[in-house]
Amino acid sequence: MKKQYLVLAFILILSISLVFVGCSSKQAAKKFPSQPLTLIVNYGGGGSTDLSARAIGQAAEKILGQPITIVNKAGASGTTGIIELQNSKNEGYFLGTTTFSPLAIVPHTQQVPYTPEDFEYILGYGQYLYGIAVKGDSPYKTVKDLVADAKKKAISYSSSGFPNILAMIALEKADGVKFTYVPYASGAEAATALLGGHVQAVVQNVSDIESFLKTGEMRLIASCSAKRWDIAPEISTLKEQGYNIDITSWLGLGVPKGIPAENLKILREAFKKASEDPAYIEIMKRIGLPPVYLDGDAYKKFVIEGSVEIGKVIKEMGLGK
Amino acid sequence: MLEMLFNGFADVISIGNIGFLVFGVMLGTVMGAIPGLTATMAIALIIPMTFYMDPVRSLIMLIGAYNGGIFGGSISAILLSTPGTPASAATSADGFALAKQGKAMKAMKMALLASIHGCLFSTVILILVAAPIAKFALKFGPGEYTVLMMFSLTIIGSAAGKSVVKGLMGGALGLLFSMVGLDPIAGIPRLTFSIPKLTGGIDLVVMLIGLLAVSEIFVQIEKIARGNIHAHLPPSATSADEKVSLKEWKQSYKTVARSSVIGCVIGALPALGPTLAAYLGYDMAKRSSKHPEEFGKGSLEGVAASEAANNAVCGANLIPLLAFGVPGDLVAAILIGAFMIQGITPGPLIFREAPHVVYGLYAGLIVANIVLLCITWFSFKWFAKVAQLSTTIIYPVVIMFCLVGVYALNQSLSDVWLMLFFSVLGYFMIKFDFTPATFLIGFILGPLFERNLRQALLISQGSFDIFFASPITWFLWIITAVSIFTLIRRNYRDKKTHKETEAERLEF
Numbered sequence: 108m109k110k111q112y113l114v115l116a117f118i119l120i121l122s123i124s125l126v127f128v129g130c131s132s133k134q135a136a137k138k139f140p141s142q143p144l145t146l147i148v149n150y151g152g153g154g155s156t157d158l159s160a161r162a163i164g165q166a167a168e169k170i171l172g173q174p175i176t177i178v179n180k181a182g183a184s185g186t187t188g189i190i191e192l193q194n195s196k197n198e199g200y201f202l203g204t205t206t207f208s209p210l211a212i213v214p215h216t217q218q219v220p221y222t223p224e225d226f227e228y229i230l231g232y233g234q235y236l237y238g239i240a241v242k243g244d245s246p247y248k249t250v251k252d253l254v255a256d257a258k259k260k261a262i263s264y265s266s267s268g269f270p271n272i273l274a275m276i277a278l279e280k281a282d283g284v285k286f287t288y289v290p291y292a293s294g295a296e297a298a299t300a301l302l303g304g305h306v307q308a309v310v311q312n313v314s315d316i317e318s319f320l321k322t323g324e325m326r327l328i329a330s331c332s333a334k335r336w337d338i339a340p341e342i343s344t345l346k347e348q349g350y351n352i353d354i355t356s357w358l359g360l361g362v363p364k365g366i367p368a369e370n371l372k373i374l375r376e377a378f379k380k381a382s383e384d385p386a387y388i389e390i391m392k393r394i395g396l397p398p399v400y401l402d403g404d405a406y407k408k409f410v411i412e413g414s415v416e417i418g419k420v421i422k423e424m425g426l427g428k
Numbered sequence: 429m430l431e432m433l434f435n436g437f438a439d440v441i442s443i444g445n446i447g448f449l450v451f452g453v454m455l456g457t458v459m460g461a462i463p464g465l466t467a468t469m470a471i472a473l474i475i476p477m478t479f480y481m482d483p484v485r486s487l488i489m490l491i492g493a494y495n496g497g498i499f500g501g502s503i504s505a506i507l508l509s510t511p512g513t514p515a516s517a518a519t520s521a522d523g524f525a526l527a528k529q530g531k532a533m534k535a536m537k538m539a540l541l542a543s544i545h546g547c548l549f550s551t552v553i554l555i556l557v558a559a560p561i562a563k564f565a566l567k568f569g570p571g572e573y574t575v576l577m578m579f580s581l582t583i584i585g586s587a588a589g590k591s592v593v594k595g596l597m598g599g600a601l602g603l604l605f606s607m608v609g610l611d612p613i614a615g616i617p618r619l620t621f622s623i624p625k626l627t628g629g630i631d632l633v634v635m636l637i638g639l640l641a642v643s644e645i646f647v648q649i650e651k652i653a654r655g656n657i658h659a660h661l662p663p664s665a666t667s668a669d670e671k672v673s674l675k676e677w678k679q680s681y682k683t684v685a686r687s688s689v690i691g692c693v694i695g696a697l698p699a700l701g702p703t704l705a706a707y708l709g710y711d712m713a714k715r716s717s718k719h720p721e722e723f724g725k726g727s728l729e730g731v732a733a734s735e736a737a738n739n740a741v742c743g744a745n746l747i748p749l750l751a752f753g754v755p756g757d758l759v760a761a762i763l764i765g766a767f768m769i770q771g772i773t774p775g776p777l778i779f780r781e782a783p784h785v786v787y788g789l790y791a792g793l794i795v796a797n798i799v800l801l802c803i804t805w806f807s808f809k810w811f812a813k814v815a816q817l818s819t820t821i822i823y824p825v826v827i828m829f830c831l832v833g834v835y836a837l838n839q840s841l842s843d844v845w846l847m848l849f850f851s852v853l854g855y856f857m858i859k860f861d862f863t864p865a866t867f868l869i870g871f872i873l874g875p876l877f878e879r880n881l882r883q884a885l886l887i888s889q890g891s892f893d894i895f896f897a898s899p900i901t902w903f904l905w906i907i908t909a910v911s912i913f914t915l916i917r918r919n920y921r922d923k924k925t926h927k928e929t930e931a932e933r934l935e936f
């Protein structure tokens with residue numbers, strides 16, 4: 108009987124001591140960062156955004172001297188993670204992948220509680236290019252061929268959603284044709300749909316298509332971005348072909364606004380150095396995201412201006428919410 | 429090719445690699461076994477470790493964890509009636525019933541043997557015929573998938589237990605709940621009642637843990653409160669109850685083989701997953717079994733069927749992954765990331781660019797199975813001991829794991845509330861003689877069915893011809909018709925026997 112009371116008392120003491128674990132003095136006295144940071148990734152584990160975030164996070168850990176924990180909050184075209192970041196404390200211990208699409212494109216087509224102004228940006232560190240591809244043995248050699256056929260019969264294309272489909276819509280508006288858009292849950296599935304012959308074209312990122320270009324199972328007929336693809340420099344961009352559309356998505360890191368200026372400066376410097384880390388650059392190359400660098404303010408400008416641009420395009424296309 | 433395979437084995441069998449493989453298998457099994465933690469989580473934990481490892485080592489560690497995880501789910505399904513992973517949901521009914529008869533070890537051993545068989549079988553298929561199977565899988569477009577989903581919906585009928593009508597109601601409810609979230613085609617929120625959390629839809633694991641695990645615990649707690657049960661499980665009556673005899677294995681072999689094939693097919697078709705495979709395998713086994721009435725009450729064959737099928741998906745999952753870079757399920761999606769970190773792009777080029785990695789992976793799969801077999805066979809005694817603890821210890825601990833595990837999924841407290849909602853729902857379903865498993869099947873099939881149906885109609889410009897366009901669809905329609913027919917016939921027969929026994933009783 109006595110033993111039971113002893114055990115109970117012991118447990119009671121332990122529980123009470125737990126209360127004190129939670130209390131810690133205000134961090135202002137210590138140098139930032141004085142505790143681990145959390146990086147919220149707005150796409151699922153294993154995808155390029157997630158991998159690139161882990162890579163740059165690992166490089167930055169060494170510089171900041173604190174571990175960075177990656178948390179995946181995927182969903183709703185990347186907006187779930189952004190919303191999560193918006194609602195996080197803004198001392199600088201919470202950062203997130205503030206990718207271009209959910210910040211600048213998605214708000215024009217669905218309700219979101221944030222705007223690009225709700226965040227401060229650390230840097231832009233990766234670029235996604237998009238392209239239109241057809242099956243290797245299909246009769247379409249150029250975009251013009253595809254458009255011409257669309258006037259005669261129903262042509263369908265697959266993709267995983269925004270911003271990819273803006274490219275096809277630009278074609279539709281410019282040439283007066285209609286394509287049937289068949290949505291798929293991921294870029295890989297959209298690509299396989301093309302391979303199986305269930306659709307006639309696919310609009311996706313470099314990484315989803317490039318291996319099929321190399322084997323000849325697919326043929327690129329246009330780059331949807333302002334730049335031509337490194338692996339297919341002979342294929343022109345839609346802009347060069349006369350269509351007023353440029354879809355380039357950017358990867359960036361941000362924090363909720365209101366962060367102390369000193370902490371933002373520390374984060375920016377640390378991640379700039381991290382982006383020059385050779386191990387990080389190697390991983391980025393391997394996952395198909397050649398590293399690029401845009402400083403925080405330039406990234407913010409890019410996102411806001413991009414949002415206005417895309418907003419005009421979307422309104423013209425009648426896709427606005 | 430054989431030479432490459434031997435090279436693969438040579439790559440894999442080194443002290444370091446085997447060490448990491450064992451670690452991966454153990455981590456996966458433990459996390460799969462704890463309800464609330466899943467194989468997916470185990471893999472997500474391991475990924476950062478693999479950044480700086482060589483490709484073969486990191487991939488076999490991940491594969492080991494996946495395999496272990498899918499098997500681990502069956503341990504808690506059998507011992508606690510709470511599936512550790514969705515893939516083991518089909519195992520819990522029969523597995524737990526067997527455990528209550530004191531045959532827990534037998535059930536677990538059968539689950540292990542069936543799982544190993546399933547995975548090895550699909551690995552062999554993977555090695556030999558990945559490319560042609562992948563090409564064939566390409567032919568499955570939205571039209572074909574839709575008919576396949578129709579066929580899959582008929583298995584709700586057989587998972588239904590006593591009342592087919594109640595089973596269908598459960599399935600329909602599951603379908604309804606699966607629609608909460610964004611419309612798969614238009615991206616518009618529906619059934620979300622303006623709750624932002626629900627725009628992402630309801631997570632399968634959250635729903636599963638609530639509906640099948642915690643609700644079952646509530647039912648058990650109620651029974652205990654009425655003074656029925658003391659120890660959690662009876663100890664085995666005879667030593668025969670602790671083993672799987674050669675005779676039993678032979679009897680179940682046909683089922684295991686058939687389930688392995690089913691698992692392979694489902695695994696090779698992207699986006700379907702091991703849970704569906706498990707239920708299909710279970711259903712097929714029930715239809716062709718000599719003792720269908722035992723299914724649901726402790727059929728060893730049932731355990732074998734679902735476990736062989738869900739583990740067969742492990743190997744077959746790699747077919748679309750390696751051939752096209754399309755993941756069969758969430759775990760395979762994470763595996764793509766692991767590949768890419770190593771600078772290898774899964775897809776048609778992988779056989780040219782990095783064949784040694786591929787063959788190392790094959791060899792790794794085989795070795796992982798052997799490792800799983802060895803480790804688990806000897807630790808079964810400990811698992812069984814856990815199950816013999818008093819319920820006052822087990823149930824609170826399991827509930828704690830469920831709560832923490834569900835929270836750990838997305839660091840979201842609303843997931844926990846959602847889980848509790850489903851556990852109450854599940855509790856009432858059980859009390860009113862519904863089978864929660866039918867809800868699960870409807871829930872899984874809903875999105876698959878809807879998305880493919882609508883994609884198909886988009887492609888066909890609204891014409892229903894697309895569902896009869898290819899030989900594959902004809903075949904699928906035929907088996908759907910057969911399935912419905914046998915279901916109706918069984919129901920009719922059951923009613924007849926029921927009426928006869930009623931009549932006999934009354935004559936007394």
